Amino acid sequence: MNFGTRLRAGMILGDRYRIARKIGIGGMSHVFLAEDLRLPGKCWAVKESIDKEGSYGDIQAEAELLISLSHPLLPGVIDFFPPDGEGYCYLVMDYIEGVTLSEHLLANPGPLPAIRILRYAKQLLNVLHYLHGHQPPIVHRDMKPGNIMLTGCDELKLIDLGIARRLRKGGNEDTEKLGTAGFAAPEQYGAGQSEPASDLYGLGALLLYMATGGQFSRWQPGLEDKLRRTGLPDALIPVIRRLLRQHPEERYPSAEAVLLALEPIEVQAERTSGTKYKLSPSAVHPPKRKPAVVALLGTASGLGTTHTSLAAGSCLSRSGAAAWVDYDPASAVYERICNLLDRPEEAHVHGAGGSPVAWRGVHYYKRPPEGDISSLLGESYRYVILDLGTGGYAGAVEEFAASDIPLLVASGADWRLEDTLHWLARSGLAPQPNWRICLPLSGQAAAGLLGAALGGVAVHTLPYQQDPFQQKGKLTETLERLLKEQTTGRVFAKRSGFFRKS
Template sequence: MDHPSKLLIGLTIGGRYEIIRKIGEGGMSHVYLAEDLKLPGKLWAVKESVSHPNQYNSIRDEAQLLISLSHSRLPRIVDFFPPDSDGYTYLVMDYIQGITLEKYFSGYRGRIPVDSIFQLADQLLEVLEYLHTNDPVVIFRDLKPSNIMLTEQLELRLIDFGIARNYKQEQTQDTVKLGTVGFAAPEQYGSGQSDARSDLYGLGALLLYLSTAGACSEWTQKAEKSIRSDLPRRLIPIIRKLLQFAPENRYATAAEVRKELAEVVRHEMKKPDLRQIRDLAVRNSTQVVAVMGASGGTGTTHTAIAISHFLARNHSKVALVEMNVRSPAFRRIQQIVNGDQPPAGGSRKFEVQGVDYWRQTARADVITLLSGSYNYVVIDLGTYRERDRLEEFLRADVPVIVASGAEWRQQDVKDMALSLSRYPQQKWMYFMPLAQHDAVQRLRKELNTTQVFSLPLNMDPFDKSEEMDRVLNHIFQGILGGTQRRRRFRFGLS
């Protein structure tokens, strides 16, 4: 950005919004995190933009546009400060906790789960349908990975309406040609006025980008060959139609595209799941314990480590797998184990007290482990937020949810159970470190399950704790073990 920011940490805007830190910047703006001094603890995003006097109207237009909209996938504007004498203006809006699709995509090295691609497309079409049926119609015009935020639950939010506009029936082409090269429709560069079909082109470019691991965002001769082999082939003609050069050859509405994608999903669901058949076969000899946090800061990794070493102490061969792409925990443990020596060949596997740790592990590697020599594979899934990790949780022999023992945070686990109510929950276990007896009983009643347990204080999950072993023996009695291969291993009350 050519213009320096006027905002500093600790500065207060309008006597109410105290700047905490910078969280982003774009071509014509900076974005800061701010605390509301009238509502202590409440955080907002403050977008600082600067423009020349003849562009002041565009800043006001963005504010008025956003203020007029109301949708769960759009940021809510709560305050607006018009241009000062230097052209600086400020929008105060919802602070969306999460990461951009760009960073999420990068974290998966371009191969995000197939389910996630369809989920994101459906959410995008939901909000586009709202914008395109608004009065007046609103065209976003800049669908790209960096303008899409994802919450911890993989809920999508559109951000940065800097070039959005109202569709004007009387115009033959856009007054200002704007958009990101590779994602913007041809008409945004002078061949006509952008309309709802321009956003659908942007959706097609985004889908192609996600489907080719970032190799393509425009339809070329190599595009179809670059589409991932694990994606349904029925998706290809949909993407091609979205990316037609002439708007009249594309889909007319977001609702139409949404219906087409839903048909693809329904068709795929009718196919036999060969992966499930294969997984069931290999799991005859290996049991899976999947550990997922209901929210951040519950001790998910700590609990997964404690369970793994408990199993290993009972003469079992155990693998502890990290499937949280953002977590630095296993890397730090590996550094401690190796000391100053880098891992041989960059290996992601290391051993601690009889447990094999597998750092930053992809799902394909987990399937390999399941067909190996392990009695148990314990998967650290991190916090509940992403559908691919949710799938591993649902498919586990023993799905464990780690929830805070504090009563004031129990709503997190209740919200999670409610949001996943369409799935069978009979096998689910809820572990609550340091929870009081009353809190456990209350949650059992509210979740209608007896599978809620308090875990004792366990400062070092790697070492044996008589109290923790007693509790885990009680919890897992009759659940783990039981195959011919694992008869030497028995759970019982001590």
């Protein structure tokens, strides 16, 4: 580090971000945790860099690159401060809680279990497939343990795209030799140009690092026997060796090709472990599995349907990547969220179904064109939450009934219980086993009465929680219990209408 930080605890950046403490130091930056004064309880990571010897172009390029990306396993950027009079500039991005892979291995010496290595490998390949799929491809160039943040539940995020760049067509070699020794591909220091195959080399180095408990990241003679003694599947060894080939053309042609090579090895790892494991949904290649769709529909206005849907997104995002969709074509909730985040222009730029607005671990979308959410089902989400409002428009009831978990929001007032029965009769729907009928701000007596009127269907009460974006509160904890029993370990239905007339 060749420059000192100007930030201290208690300082306020841009009249909005109060610096709390330093949380990291990189080769070219300091990183701080900051509290958002406009959004109480929200924290961000502030990356401080300095413009020296014309480096501002690189810093600005990083900001523009990160802002253009949208993937659940990559950090989102919400603000950028260009260099001041002394050259200091700041990037404000998602604060990702967890420990780095290098920190984890220091605290837990020894090789990782094969099944965990496979989980992490598939998640990283998922991100690389996304980055390399851009035109031109985006090359991360710094696949190292310090840039892998373990976030719990065997899930991770790939952080620090500080030296990532778009592939230059016709380029012969990198203008700068950047990367981390032991994990950077040979061409990053030789006479070649970094390319997608360079990231695959970095992945191979990470796999070897995990399989040897942090002892090795480059292939050496005799490692085959050492790896076998750790319980690593035999079939994974040649995959690692191929990823670590000296010449890019000798490695796998793409991240997708590596994913295909890992599929049969997963079966072997499950058999070896003696337990039937399931990989984390965000680790699976998108076409292999669809996210769970949670649809919320209110029987009347003013019941808190949107409030409940936002809280559902907050609680589900704690266990997997979540997308929230403002599905009602007449709703302005998406625009209000953009204004709340001080990004009103995104309501117009992104529009219907475009790039999401990321906040507190959830990606927020406006209704896609024609109401077709199939494009979201192909993304790397574990959950898609649809706020259907009160319906009354084409496709609302069908979307509700075809969802994996339909959540009906009704009134708990004694004098309005019959309204729910009339609503069901008008809609042509009959409660199904996967439904969740909820009464916000109601008591158990009202829930019992409605449940009895519906023939014994379970009806749940929802407690008060002022902030629906709060990840730990009475409402989010209640929703977590209701939703997790439906989403844990189940295979979700195909999206074909299965509602029936009453």
